[in-house]
Each structure stands twice: as structure tokens, then as C-alpha cells.
Amino acid sequence: MDSAIRLRQGTAEDFPAVWDLLGLVFHDEFEDEARDAEEAIFEPERSLVADDAGLMAGHALAFSRRLAVPGGELPAAHISSVGVRPTHRRRGLLTALMHRQLIDIAEAGREPLAVLWASETSIYPRFGYGPAAFRHKFSIMNQEVRLPAPPPGPPARLRMGSPADLLGELRQVYDRVRPGRVGWSDRDDNWWRYVLADPKDQRDGATRQHAVLLDGPTGPAGYALWRVKGGWTDHGPDGEVQVGEVVAGDPVTYQALWRFLLGIDLTRTVSYKLGAVDEPLQFLVDEPRRLGARKMDALFVRLVDVPAALAARRYLTAVDVVLEVDDPILPANAGRWRLTGGPDGATCVRTGGPADLACAVTDLGAAYLGGTSLATLGAAGRVHQLSDNDPSAAFGWHRPPSVTEVF
């Protein structure tokens, strides 16, 4: 990195320059609503600036949130707003920002994990972030798929409104469902505001976002967020329902919400970018191929504190294994760790014993949420099994991780 450039902690006064930089690097001209929502979640003390004589040459941010992991939840630095000015690229600024940020998180000692969405998948593995959660992008031909008939009795009680008006109920449902859903982040008031921000220039010609809520006997049981991009062809209506979130606490609610979304009149396609890899819809419709599923990367995970992170999650089966970890950026993670545990908890301590498996910290991050198998990484030649003691099954989980938002 150029010696004239110094890394410094951000301040609240830096926000306008950060905002300008993000617009520049992402080729976007954001509206005020998006800016206000982003400013509300900005954590200046966790903003890292590459400062070139007063010019914001680069930036990286960490948000303080909690992430659901197998069997629990953990504080996890949510990394975002990363960019380097086009005039300052390929000189090591991102490398300096990423190293410094990880060292800061490790020294603060509060967050054993860091997580992010990558703009390009090649950027972050070199810094120890492994692809841990994937998603299905669905493009559903809604006239061509059928759901099972609804249960007998009165129809589901659905209520529509603006997401802001129904916020209390949305939160109630989300907070109740989240603990079992590995990969989901917590949301405080500001994060709800950020997630529900609906600037017109980001709608690509679609309507504003709507919410539909299903009321159960004891309160709200599930909700969906969606908008519609209307369209007509010579054959008639050709609109597209764009689904934002579907959160349901039970299968009856889940089916009722999808029945509603797939049945919106004057539409022919339902798109859903953040579907789960194991989205139950695939096992409900009569013709799953018409869901048009495409698997994409989603959340990247970085173990900042290997023993704390490994001890904090639970394991599908009993495990007693020695892992040899390579971590050039955070050497405190490097070396051999004995992980002992199972479905009820785990411990992880340093050991001098022989290793059963050797891997880079990136691969441990990929496997951490139970969505990427260590055995698969072994088949790719990334992880090296050194004995018969294979922890792959234990690192799995009941369901693969999923995501609800891009941050």
C-alpha cells in the first residue's frame, strides 16, 4: 500500500464521503430514502477508512449483529460497504483494510465470526472467508405449478398492508422463527428500517413492497413481502410477482402464503432471489422443474476466533477430532485444535496430538454453518483427511443454512 495512505477509524462525519464512495464503486446513484436507512445502521466506530491526504480512497465497515448458527446464535461482525476508489485499485488497499479489520475484530474479542456477501466470489477467500450458505434463485411459472389443496375448513385469514404498518407483527414472526434458521441475522429497529426501505429507483418498474400476514389462533403465524411488476403481451397479462421474504412458523402457514403468492392475478412469473437451497416449495408443487431454481452463493463465513467459534456451535453427531488449521492473517488460530462435542455442546482446546484433518481457515469457515461438507472440500483437494476419524457428518446440520437479506 502507498505510504501516503493511512488507515484510520471512521467518524459520523465520514458518512457522506462513504456514501459517495459506495455510489461510485457500485455504479449507482442512490435515493435519499436508501441513504437515510443506511445512515441509521452506520457504526462510525466500526468504519475503517483508507485516507489519502483527506480523500476517502477506500472503506470497509463491520455491523454488530447476531447470527443463528447450528444449535445457537453468536455475535458476528457483518462486513459490508467495502470499496476502493477506481484511481487507487490493485495497490493493496483492500488487502490492508481486510487485514486491519480482522485484527481489530480479533483484538476486541467479542465476535468469534465475521460474515459477508461478496460482490465477486473470487475476492474474499484469500482473507479467510469461505462460502458457507447458498441460496436458490427461483423463477417460477406460476400457471404451470399446483400446490396441494388447502386443508378443509374456513380459508386462511390473510391480512394485507404496508410493511411499515404491519412491522410489529412481522418482527414477532421473524423473532420467533429465526432461532431455528441457521444463517439468519437479528434485526433491531434500524435494521428493520434498512430491510424495508423501498426507494423507487431500486424497484425496476415494479410496485412498492406489500406485506401479507397470516393470522393464526394465537397471533401472527407468518408473513410474506412482495411487489409486482405489471406487464402485458399479445397473449394477455404477463406480470411478475417479486417475492422478498416468506417467513412461516409452521407448514400450514407456509403453504397458505405460497398459495397466495402463486395465485396473484394478471401475473405469469413469481421470482424469489433468496430461496433456501432446501426450500420446502420444491417438495410441495406438482412440477418442481417449473420453479426454475438456480443455486447461487450467499453468505461467506470467517472464523475470527477458531476455538471460540467451534465450541459455540453444536454438532449433529458426537465428534472428537484434532484439526490442524492454517491462518496466515490471524496466527492465533493456526495450529492444532482438539474439538470434542456433539448435539449438546462442544469444547475446543489446543493440543499437541496428531491431526485427523488439515485445512485452511477459509475451509473451516465454509463448513461452519453445516451447509458445505468437509468431505466435499476434501474431494476438491482443499481439506486433507489424515486419519480415519472423519468429522464431516458431525459438522452437518438438520437443514442447510439459508438467508433472508443482503446486507
Ligand SMILES: CC(=O)SCCNC(=O)CCNC(=O)[C@H](O)C(C)(C)COP(=O)(O)OP(=O)(O)OC[C@H]1O[C@@H](n2cnc3c(N)ncnc32)[C@H](O)[C@@H]1OP(=O)(O)O
Ligand atoms: C462485503 C462487500 O462489501 S463486497 C463489495 C466489494 N466492493 C466492490 O466490489 C466494489 C468494486 N470494487 C472495488 O472497490 C475494488 O476492486 C475491491 C475493493 C474489490 C478491490 O480493491 P483493491 O484495493 O483493488 O484490492 P487489492 O489491491 O488489495 O487486491 C487484493 C487481491 O485481490 C484481487 N482482487 C481485487 N479485486 C478483485 C476483483 N474484483 N476480482 C477478483 N480479484 C480481485 C487482486 O487482484 C489482488 O490479488 P493478488 O494479491 O493476487 O494480486
